Amino acid sequence: MKAGDLVGGKYRLARRLGQGAMGVVWEAVHEMTSRHVAVKLIVNATDNLRRRLLREARAAGQIAHRNVVEVYDVGETAEEDPFLVMQLLSGDTLYACVKRDGRMDVARALPIARDIGRALAAAHAQGIIHRDLKPANVFLHREPDAPDELVKVLDFGLCKPMGADEMLTAPGGLLGSPAYMSPEQIAGAPDLDPRTDIWSYGVLMFELFAGQRPFAGRGPDLIHAVLTAPIPRLRDVVPGVDPALDEIVAGCIVRDKRARFASAGEIVARLEALTEKIRSAAAQAASEDGDEGGLAVTMVYRPGMTGPASSSHKVAKTIPLSVFTGNPVPGAPPPMKEPPAPPPSYPQGAPPSQHEPPKSVPQSGWGGGQPQAAPLGMPVPQGTAPLQRLPEAQRPAWGAQTPQAPPPSWTSMTGQNQPAVPYPPAQPAAPERRWIGFVILAIGVLALVSVLAIIGLSGGRSSKPPAPPAPSAAPASR
Structure with a gap:
């Protein structure tokens, strides 16, 4: 077969999707409806393979579950070989995902394991044993409008109806994947029941959560390990795994089938509870991340x-x-204003950033009749400024200083690590104030002289006899 061939008179082959031991799968287009489908054809057809393909078609059509691939049609080619027409899936097989990514995250792997169990439970309810459950026969399908992937269990070609005596495997032959086959299936036991799928289910989950198979080797070494090697626990390979999940996997991989889980439905119930537990924990963690704490x-x-x-x-x-x-x-609150700066704790006129002392000024330049310009770096006196109060213990040391001598250092006064700043020399009084003092002193002297003169005149008049009255009063001016 090649691209462009017409199969069954109505399916035009478009491209090859894959090939297995039993057949090859093509993407095809229905000639009448233009619907894209998957067509499974037999490779090197034999009577045994023809019967298997027809059994797969009957099993898939009988189960009719959303986690089982859907079969639309069954037909024959021009060579009278049967073919299956199935739903065209988009995505990857579970085998490809594990091989590419390794161990899968628990939050993603749990729903996948649960849906595989649902497909098994639906098949067992119809009396069908899969007998070839493995990651390559599980497809993770993505639909265009669905955000989550949908699990589809494929290839019921090796399935066997429970209680059927039909043998499609030659005596002494081994058909399947030994890495996932149960010990009784490897031994060729004729009375297989759903618990053989439970073993395969456990091995698949072990690989899904651990990223590796529980039994290693190839050929006879692998078969010997499945039959006799110690069975590993998931907790030994994945430290910190949830104990409930470890118990589920361990309950499936038990050589004595009577000690395994009795049904896939029981496993699904446990996986659903564990999935809900992990989902709730993740939601609580997300809410705590958004909390005020x-x-x-x-x-x-x-x-x-x-x-x-x-x-x-x-x-x-x-x-x-x-x-x-x-x-x-607009609509926003005004920005906060900065609080006013506290008053400086250093003497006015001598900021701590000033490292060089001001130049000395002769006393005559500040006390003469004409005001002189203030020396560079020294502010001109303007008004009055309150003096800084000094601690009691520092007052004697401050008073002992002469006006020309610098006061104690800044560090000794305040305890702060600031450079010492020399204090400016004492400033003489302004010229105007000196003239006012002279005037007041002169007025005082004149007043004192006047008082003394009046007293002297009054004493002289009291020692002479009174004079006769004058004929006429003289003017006061005379």
């Missing part, structure tokens, strides 16, 4: 917005962008 988020919103731009995080504080750009934001 977690990492606080500070968001800066753009001009024109009055609130945070996203609600995906719990916002503990918002700061308008105008705080950084200086532009007002």
Whole structure:
């Protein structure tokens, strides 16, 4: 067969999808409906393979479960070989995913394992044993409008109806995958029941969660390991695995089939409970991450917005962008003003940043009749400034200093590590104040002289006799 061939008079082959030991699968298009389907054809057809393909078609059509691949049609080629028309799947097999990614995350692997168990439970309910369950026969299908992947169990070609006496395997032959076959299936026991699929199911889950098979080797070495080697536990390969999951896998891989889980439905129930437990723990962890006790988020919103731009995080504080750009934001609170700076603790006119002392000024330049310019680096006196109060213990040392001598260092006064600043020399009084003092002193002297003169005149008049009255009073001016 090649691309472009017409199969069954209505399916046009488009491209080859894959090939197995039993047949080859093609993508084909229905000539009348233009529907894309998968067509499975037999390779090197024999009577035994023809019967297997027809059994697979009957089994898949009988189960009719969403986790089992759907069979649409069965037909014959021009060479009278049967073919199956199935649902066209998009995605990868579980085998390809594990080989590419290794051990799968528990949150993703648990739903996959659960859906495989559902497909097994549906098949066992119809009295069908798969007998070839392995990662290569599990497909992770992705539908266009579905966010999650859908598990599809494939290839019921080796399935066997429970209680059937039909033998499609030659006596002494071994058909299947020994790495996943149960010990009784390897031994060729004729009375297989659903518990043989439970063993395969456990081996598949072990590989899914651990990234490796429980039994290693090839050919006779692998068969010997399955039959006699110690059975590993999942917890020994994956430290920290959930104990409930370890118990589920261990309950499947038991050589005595009477000690295994009795049904796939029981395993599915346990996996569902474990899936819900992990989902709840993840939701609680996500809610705690968004709690106020977690990492606080500070968001800066753009001009024109009055609130945070996203609600995906719990916002503990918002700061308008105008705080950084200086532009007002409509509806946003005004930026906080900085508090006024505290008054300086150093003497006025001598900031601590001044390292060089001011130049000395002669006393005559500040006490003469004409005011002189203040020396460079020294402020001109303006008004009055309160003196800084000194501690009691430092007052004697301060008073002992002469006006020209520098006061104690800044460190000794305040205890702060600042450079010592010399104190400016004493400033003489202003010229105006000196003239006012002279005037007041002169007025005082004149007043004292006047008082003394009046007293002297009064004493002289009291020692002479009174004079006769004058005929006419002289003017006061005379």
